[in-house]
Amino acid sequence: MEPLALTGNYRMVAAIFVGIAFGFLLIKSDLAWRSTCLSALRLKDSRVLKTFLVSIAIGVTLFFFAEKSGLVHVHVRPAYFWASLIGGIICGTGISLCCRVPVTAIASLAAGRIYVIWVIMGMLLAYPCVNFMSGFLSKTIYTWSEPIKTEASVGSFFNLTNASLWVAGISLLLVLFLHFTLGSDSDEK
Amino acid sequence: MNIVTGKWSFYINGALIALLIVFCLYLFDDSLGMSDGMVVISQYCSTAVKDKAINPPPALDWQTGFLCGIFIGALAASIISGKWKIRFMQDSEGEGIAVTIGKSVIFGLGGGFLVMLGLQLAGDTFFGQWAAAIQMSSGGWIFLISSFGIATMVAILMERRKEGAKEGGDK
Numbered sequence: 001m002e003p004l005a006l007t008g009n010y011r012m013v014a015a016i017f018v019g020i021a022f023g024f025l026l027i028k029s030d031l032a033w034r035s036t037c038l039s040a041l042r043l044k045d046s047r048v049l050k051t052f053l054v055s056i057a058i059g060v061t062l063f064f065f066a067e068k069s070g071l072v073h074v075h076v077r078p079a080y081f082w083a084s085l086i087g088g089i090i091c092g093t094g095i096s097l098c099c100r101v102p103v104t105a106i107a108s109l110a111a112g113r114i115y116v117i118w119v120i121m122g123m124l125l126a127y128p129c130v131n132f133m134s135g136f137l138s139k140t141i142y143t144w145s146e147p148i149k150t151e152a153s154v155g156s157f158f159n160l161t162n163a164s165l166w167v168a169g170i171s172l173l174l175v176l177f178l179h180f181t182l183g184s185d186s187d188e189k
Numbered sequence: 190m191n192i193v194t195g196k197w198s199f200y201i202n203g204a205l206i207a208l209l210i211v212f213c214l215y216l217f218d219d220s221l222g223m224s225d226g227m228v229v230i231s232q233y234c235s236t237a238v239k240d241k242a243i244n245p246p247p248a249l250d251w252q253t254g255f256l257c258g259i260f261i262g263a264l265a266a267s268i269i270s271g272k273w274k275i276r277f278m279q280d281s282e283g284e285g286i287a288v289t290i291g292k293s294v295i296f297g298l299g300g301g302f303l304v305m306l307g308l309q310l311a312g313d314t315f316f317g318q319w320a321a322a323i324q325m326s327s328g329g330w331i332f333l334i335s336s337f338g339i340a341t342m343v344a345i346l347m348e349r350r351k352e353g354a355k356e357g358g359d360k
């Protein structure tokens with residue numbers, strides 16, 4: 001079996017429909033709201049964290065079997081250790097201030113939160129800045145480490161050397177831990 | 190609970206997001222994330238500002254279509270759920286209106302800038318990193334763990350600072 005790999009207008013139409021489903025899901029899962037995100041970051045509400053962990057647990061399992069059957073291929077952009085780490089630190093600082101990432105910002109704007117326009121403007125301003133610094137970044141952060149290689153997956157899912165099994169298991173354990181330790185009572189005001 | 194208007198359980202949300210990510214890989218056979226779509230929009234805005242004119246919109250690629258779809262889906266879901274509200278500033282946390290507006294602008298611009306700066310350094314948008322983590326990319330995991338760790342730390346420190354200031358004011 002092979003991926004469908006749609007092209008042309010079919011690809012565009014499919015992207016719009018998948019986007020609609022994802023936008024719908026962002027609202028239904030409360031990921032788009034500032035209050036829910038802030039409660040999750042302050043470790044007062046586990047709903048967002050549990051959604052993320054469940055998606056990881058199911059996602060790695062689904063992906064493992066889909067890749068084994070040839071339905072999907074690995075598609076990740078090249079990653080560098082220091083770039084990912086520093087990028088994560090900067091992005092995390094930003095998230096704690098605005099409580100949005102690009103997809104949730106767009107979903108919030110669609111839900112009438114006009115003030116999110118400032119977040120989107122800030123995001124769009126970052127592109128020229130990165131372009132301006134690209135020469136500097138290419139000589140520094142991106143040269144400090146080699147690109148991270150994606151490990152080839154093992155043959156069987158229920159194998160102790162299979163990282164996907166560990167990730168799925170730990171994610172489910174964390175879901176249970178969060179379920180019994182943190183509340184999930186926040187609601188969008 | 191009404192399935193159309195009510196909240197969905199995190200089990201359902203998590204499972205559907207995972208399914209959607211794997212389904213996207215099957216449909217498009219491409220890296221997920223809206224990085225390319227956002228670059229196109231940013232370049233269009235830069236050109237419009239430079240030329241002081243509204244140029245014809247850029248050609249749509251699938252990632253830009255995905256962004257448009259998110260807007261439509263979120264609009265529909267918020268209307269159906271009764272959560273569509275016009276808000277010009279974020280929720281006030283006991284501050285005056287001027288402070289809340291100021292915080293909406295400064296935190297919005299600054300936060301948004303830092304979020305996208307970090308994402309660009311790491312090489313993809315947050316959704317792309319999420320999808321990369323599902324594909325067991327070490328880069329995606331490093332990014333997600335560091336960003337969540339720092340975001341939690343900063344959010345808790347800011348909350349404590351606020352509570353400290355409040356207690357100081359009460360004395």
